[in-house]
Each structure stands twice: as C-alpha cells, then as structure tokens.
Amino acid sequence: MSSHAGHGHHDAHAPAHAHAHAHGSGGDPATDIDWDVLGPLLEQEAELNGVPYEEAARWIAGLPTAPKVRRVLDIGSGPGVVSCLLAEVFPEAEVVAVDATPALLDRAKDRARRLGLSDRFRTLEAELPADFDRLGEADLIWAGNSLHHLGDQRAALAGFAGLLRPGGTVALVEGGLPTRRLPRDIGIGEPGLEARMGAASATRFERMRSELPGAKRETEDWAALFTAVGLVPQGTRSFLLDLPAPLSGPARDHVVASITREREILGDLLSAEDSAVLDRMLDPRDPEGLHHRPDVHLLAARTVHLGRRD
Known part of the structure; x- marks a missing residue:
C-alpha cells in the first residue's frame, strides 16, 4: 500500500499514483x-505540493493539543518527500517512511541522505493491513491518500489508533478538491474535458475500491470514523496549491x-472524441497542446483530518 503523496482527491489526477498493491504484469498501464x-513523477508532484503540506504539518505542530513528537510514521x-518534510517540521522526531514498493523507499533514503536527515530517518517495507504489527508506536501517524487503498478503512483507522501513544495524532489526508490544470473551454473538442476526465477517474476509483481485499463501503465522515475507533476529532483544514498560468x-x-x-490509465473510460483531443494536447508539435498553451495552471486543495488519542 502506497499513497505516493502528492495527489489530493481521487480525481482526474489520482490515476497517476497507482498504489503499491498494483505492481504486476499483464499490460494494464495501471x-x-x-x-x-513513475518514481520521478511522484517525487516531482510531491515537491510541487511542498507548500500546502508544510502548512499542514506546521498546523499540527502548533495545535494546543499537539503531543511531543518523538516518532512519526x-x-x-512513496518517494519520501513528505516524510522528509515531517522530519524538518518535527526536528526531535525519528521519521519512518512506510511503503510496499522498494524502489520508492530507495528514493526516500536518497532524499533523506541529501538533506542531512539520515540520522533520524529510516524506511520500512510493509504491506498493510498484514504488517500493522511491524510498525511500532508513534506520536504522529501521517496517512497521505493511503487509507483509501485499504479495503476496510474503519479497521485500518482502528489499527492506526492502536499504534498511537497517549496524546498522539492521526493526520488523515483524504478528500479535498479535484486538481484543475486547464480552463473549462480549451478551444478544442467539447468544453469540460477535465471534468469528464474526473468523472472517468471516479468510476475507475470505485472499481479499484471494490476489488480491494476485504473491501467495505464506508460513509466518508472522517470525524465520525475517528470517534468510532476511539479517537477524538481535532479538526479539519484544507490547504491550497495555487500555481497560476503561466x-x-x-x-x-x-x-x-x-x-x-x-x-494511458483511463483508456476506454474516455470517449473517442476526448481521447483524440488528449492526443492533440500531448503532441509537443501541436501549438494548441500542453507544451505551448499559455493557460495551463495547477490548482488543488488538500484536506487534512486530525484525530487524537487521549
């Protein structure tokens, strides 16, 4: 299981971040x-989101109820961009990057070494929920767009709660708003291309969820789910990534x-017309394409939900 931190909502952007359960063969791009x-793409996206994630981490650190953070999971x-950021925001903490993909953990180790964080940073290859007992205690558990890759989300939250030391916090990054990179009308094809990509991605997301081991449908009321597993909701905030054109x-x-x-991933979920438009958009020789358009931007909101163990 891997969140590949950087994407916010399970929107049109999310398919770029196939979870670690998925690596295999068979020709499916996902x-x-x-x-x-994919590793450099994930790392670059997380770096672009550095400001909102740092704001979220500093919000947690500044709460009146914030515990003394000695160990972070x-x-x-993914490639450890947020892990390293957490190590910088919590300078007395050991940070453990947990992922199921060795190639991404190698990137995380390299990043920590470059930033001079190796003495407080380690990686753990683990597949959840099977490896919960290998994670150890923590004062802060950051789950960045990873919970929805576990079939039984309530049971996973209960597992996180069981790892927290008294006063410890779960920071759950789920929801937010769909990423937007293009105007509604790009002058090619039918207006609303990115919204239709988002709808196709939502269909694919539901298919992914339904195929997870032990998948259970859960109302995504995160405060209620925190309460159900014995945690006290500590608030919800959203953090904006706003990179305007150009x-x-x-x-x-x-x-x-x-x-x-x-x-590649949405494939047949897109209409033939939208697929043809995307082919044009991705052609570096096309003056209307992404390589040349002056109106390409990057706008997203990441939502963080906090639950505390008393």
Whole structure:
C-alpha cells in the first residue's frame, strides 16, 4: 500500500499514483508499472505540493493539543518527500517512511541522505493491513491518500489508533478538491474535458475500491470514523496549491507527464472524441497542446483530518 503523496482527491489526477498493491504484469498501464518512470513523477508532484503540506504539518505542530513528537510514521510514503518534510517540521522526531514498493523507499533514503536527515530517518517495507504489527508506536501517524487503498478503512483507522501513544495524532489526508490544470473551454473538442476526465477517474476509483481485499463501503465522515475507533476529532483544514498560468518549466513538465499517465490509465473510460483531443494536447508539435498553451495552471486543495488519542 502506497499513497505516493502528492495527489489530493481521487480525481482526474489520482490515476497517476497507482498504489503499491498494483505492481504486476499483464499490460494494464495501471498495474504494469515502471518505477524508474513513475518514481520521478511522484517525487516531482510531491515537491510541487511542498507548500500546502508544510502548512499542514506546521498546523499540527502548533495545535494546543499537539503531543511531543518523538516518532512519526508516514504511511504510504512513496518517494519520501513528505516524510522528509515531517522530519524538518518535527526536528526531535525519528521519521519512518512506510511503503510496499522498494524502489520508492530507495528514493526516500536518497532524499533523506541529501538533506542531512539520515540520522533520524529510516524506511520500512510493509504491506498493510498484514504488517500493522511491524510498525511500532508513534506520536504522529501521517496517512497521505493511503487509507483509501485499504479495503476496510474503519479497521485500518482502528489499527492506526492502536499504534498511537497517549496524546498522539492521526493526520488523515483524504478528500479535498479535484486538481484543475486547464480552463473549462480549451478551444478544442467539447468544453469540460477535465471534468469528464474526473468523472472517468471516479468510476475507475470505485472499481479499484471494490476489488480491494476485504473491501467495505464506508460513509466518508472522517470525524465520525475517528470517534468510532476511539479517537477524538481535532479538526479539519484544507490547504491550497495555487500555481497560476503561466507555469514554470518544471510545473508544466509535471502537468504533461501526469496527463500522459491519465490518458494511458483511463483508456476506454474516455470517449473517442476526448481521447483524440488528449492526443492533440500531448503532441509537443501541436501549438494548441500542453507544451505551448499559455493557460495551463495547477490548482488543488488538500484536506487534512486530525484525530487524537487521549
């Protein structure tokens, strides 16, 4: 299980972040994953989201009820961008990046070494829920878009609650708003392309959820779920990523790479017309494409829900 932190909602952006259960063979772009290609994309996206994630971490650190954070678990850490950020915001804590994908954990180790954090940073290859007993206690559990990759979300939250030391906090990053990168009308095809991509992604997300081991439908009232597993809700806040047009080179490159990935994964869920428009958008020679458009932007909201163990 891996969140590959960076995406916010399970929207049109989310298919770029296939969870770690999915690596395998069979020719499906969502499951036949080349981590040498996807790893840098995930890392770049998390870096672009650095400001909202740092704001979220500092919000947690500044709460009157905040515990002394000595150990952090980043569940579904992906390439470790947020793990390292948490190590910087909580300078007295050991941070453990937890993921099921060795290639991403290697990237996390390299990042921690480059930032001089290796003495307080380690990685743990684990597949949840089977490996809950290997995680150890924590004062802060950060689950960034990873809970929805576990079939029984309530049981997983109860597992997190059981790992918390008294006063400890679960920070659950779920929901938010769909990422937007294009205007409603791009002048090609029918207006509303990105909204239709989001609808296709939502269909695919529900299919993914239904196929998870032990999948159970759960009303996504996170405060109520915290209460149900014995945690006290501590509030919810959303944090904005707002990169207006014209985008910087790295941000534009990321938009191109992420939409390329979505085009592959959504496949037959898109109409023939929308697929043809995306082919044009991804053609670097097309003056109306993503490589050249002046109106490409990056706008998203990440929502963080907190639950505390008394």
